[in-house]
Amino acid sequence: MKKMIALLLLISGSAxxxxxxxxxxxxxxxxxxxxxxxxxxxxxxxxxxxREFNTCKKVEETLKSFGIGxxxxxxxxxxxxxxxxxxxxxVALRADMDGLPVEERNNLAxxxxxxxxYNGATVPVMHxxxxxxxxxxxxxxxxxxxxxxxxxxxxxxxxxxxxxxxPPGTEEGGAPLMIKExxxxxxxxxxxxxxxxxxxxxxxxxxxxxxxTMASSDWFTIKVKGKQSHxxxxxxxxxxIVVSAEIIQALQTIxxxxxxxxxxxxxxxxxxxxxxxxxxxxxxxxxxxxxIRTLDDQVQKNVHEKIRLIAKxxxxxxxxxxxxxxxxxxxxxxxDPELVARTLPSLQTAAGGAENVKLTNWVTGAEDFSFxxxxxxxxxxxxxxxxxxxxxxxxAPDHHTPGFMINDSKLDVGVKAFVxxxxxxxxxxKK
Numbered sequence: 001m002k003k004m005i006a007l008l009l010l011i012s013g014s015a016x017x018x019x020x021x022x023x024x025x026x027x028x029x030x031x032x033x034x035x036x037x038x039x040x041x042x043x044x045x046x047x048x049x050x051r052e053f054n055t056c057k058k059v060e061e062t063l064k065s066f067g068i069g070x071x072x073x074x075x076x077x078x079x080x081x082x083x084x085x086x087x088x089x090x091v092a093l094r095a096d097m098d099g100l101p102v103e104e105r106n107n108l109a110x111x112x113x114x115x116x117x118y119n120g121a122t123v124p125v126m127h128x129x130x131x132x133x134x135x136x137x138x139x140x141x142x143x144x145x146x147x148x149x150x151x152x153x154x155x156x157x158x159x160x161x162x163x164x165x166x167p168p169g170t171e172e173g174g175a176p177l178m179i180k181e182x183x184x185x186x187x188x189x190x191x192x193x194x195x196x197x198x199x200x201x202x203x204x205x206x207x208x209x210x211x212x213t214m215a216s217s218d219w220f221t222i223k224v225k226g227k228q229s230h231x232x233x234x235x236x237x238x239x240x241i242v243v244s245a246e247i248i249q250a251l252q253t254i255x256x257x258x259x260x261x262x263x264x265x266x267x268x269x270x271x272x273x274x275x276x277x278x279x280x281x282x283x284x285x286x287x288x289x290x291x292i293r294t295l296d297d298q299v300q301k302n303v304h305e306k307i308r309l310i311a312k313x314x315x316x317x318x319x320x321x322x323x324x325x326x327x328x329x330x331x332x333x334x335x336d337p338e339l340v341a342r343t344l345p346s347l348q349t350a351a352g353g354a355e356n357v358k359l360t361n362w363v364t365g366a367e368d369f370s371f372x373x374x375x376x377x378x379x380x381x382x383x384x385x386x387x388x389x390x391x392x393x394x395x396a397p398d399h400h401t402p403g404f405m406i407n408d409s410k411l412d413v414g415v416k417a418f419v420x421x422x423x424x425x426x427x428x429x430k431k
Contacts, residue, residue, distance in 0.1 A: 018423055019148045027147060028419075031140045032412045038062075039136035039408050044110040046099030046127045048118060049163030050173045052076040055097050055135070059160045062139055066146040068158070074177035080158035081187065082145055088154025088426045092184065092192040092376070093141060093418050094369060095134035096164035102128040105402035118168065128404040130197035133385070135160065137195065137411050141418035153426040155187055164368050166329060175371040184375040191339055193421050194369045194380045195414050197406055200396040201384030204410035206351045206417065207360040208381040210340040214333035215267070215293035216300055217366030222247060222311050223323040228284035240286035241275050243318045248273075248288065250310045258306055259299060266303060267293035267364050293364040295332055331370035336377035343379060346424040350416035365399075379421075383414045 019027075047055050056076040063070050063080040070080050076097075103124035104112045116125040142158050159178065167173025172180075184192070201207055224247070226240030248270050259266045268290065275286035292307070294300040308324045315322035348354045360382070369380055385406035390396035397403040 018427075019151050023148075024144075024419070027144045028412055028416055031144055031415060034143070035136045035140040035411050035415060036408050038139055039133045039411060040110040042097075042132035042135050043108075043127045044112055044114075046112050046114050046125045046132065047097075048101065048116040048125055048168070049098040049165050050075050050167045050171055051116060052097045052162045056160075056162070059097070059135065059139065063142060063158065066143050068142060068146055073181040073183050074162055074173060076162040077178050077183070078158075078160040079178075079183050080142060080160070082142070082149055082152070082156040082158070084152025084154050084156070084426075085150035086153040088152070089190040090155045090157060090187045091422050091425050092157040092159055092189040092372070093138055093422070094159040094161055094192060094194040094372060095138035096131045096161045096369075097135050098131060098163050098165050099125045100128045100165055100400060102126040102400065102404075103402055104128070106405055108405075126402070126404070128401060129165070129399045130199070130385070130404075130406055131164065133197045133406060133408060133411055133414070134195065137414035138418065140411070140415040141422075144415065144419050145422060152422065156422050157183075157187065157189055159183055159192075159372070175368040179371055179375060184372065189376045191425055192372045192376050192378045193343075193418070194367075194372070194378070195417065196367070196380070196382050197385045197414075198382045199399060199404060199406050200386055200393045201382060203384055203386050203388070203407055204351070204356065204413050205384045206347050206357045206381055206413065207384065208335065208340065208344070208347065208357065208379075209360050209362055210335055210337040212264075212295040212332050212362055213335045213380050214362070214367045214370070215265070215295050215364045216332045216370070217329040218292040218300070218304070219327045219329055220290055220292060220307060221325045221327075222288050222307075224286045224288075224311075224315060225321050225323075226282070226284050226286065227320070229282050231280035231282055234282055237282040238318060238320045239282050240284065240320070241282070243315055243320060243322070244273060244275070244286040244288055246314050246318070247311050247322065250314060251290075251307065254303055254306045254310075259303070264294065264296040264299045265362065265364060266299060267291070268303065268307070292326070293366065295362050295364075297332065300332075330366045330368045331374070333367045333370040333378075333380050334373050335379045335381070336373070339377040339379045342428055343421055343425060346420040347381065347417055350420050351413055381417075383410070383417075385410065
């Protein structure tokens, strides 16, 4: 009889360990309209990095309405903490919140008309990378998880991050500042998950890659010192523009001749060059700026060394000097293979089957989510949101452009992914 009672208690306990599939389905259905409305609200009223004051307030108030405790970090970031009804691991879910200095060119009823200050100028602001949808999906997951908190084993940390696109000027911001101010340590996070919408991928499908997922991002500046002269007498000069042109050409050989790109892609791009004030004056200085993208730490170091060597030697060959400054903006975004393998079934459930979860290639775009991965095993994946009016990957608008557009009808897939990741990780977690 005692064995029978113990068995019944065990069965009863496991039955309440997680909400039923039917209950979850109903919660997801009930939440969907809210998520879309939140996304459209944030899209209409975007704010630049470290200036997400109204976004921060809206997120904080909304989390509090769910009964989730909050604190403000990293200027305008919000950390929400939800303790489950049973002991277990700490799982963090992250959404970035900032917009971009881009003018929207879409005929949406909720298109942005917002303005902001960027580099001392008043500029249009747009959610041209989908961060509005990230905030909305995480709010939706937070509300659902708050309604089933007694069924959660462990604690959920909601990371609403500012300034993913980079803080202005010399300000601190983004994921590094959130980490510095304890977002991953109070409570200490065991695993962290992030999602990014993609305007080109198939609507409602999830894409992932174990290991190196997105590139590191370094910005470089090369200052070439020359000797100024009248443009009519170039032999009296050391022309920094000509030297810069040689350096730019030589930088292309890093990718084409120095790195085995079959093992790890590399991008070296010069995006800006500035020199001179008049057509008939050879200036004394030229400054070029660019970006480096790598997917391997050792390759990243090798590329840095090559850039410095190329600039130094070409400048010396022309009788002058070149100063190279390299500023690391983000690390390689790395999806822990063990964590990916353990939680992939959660994404398959969220997407409605394994056929809707696709293995993809690495991406040379960058993400400061990478810094969260230095504090706990991380998994970063993508949700397709290509609008049906665009019939292919190639025809859909790019991120960071005025025509950027997503279809928000399948944001529930992202909400489901966050919720199932929390519930399923708790079942297989080590704590």
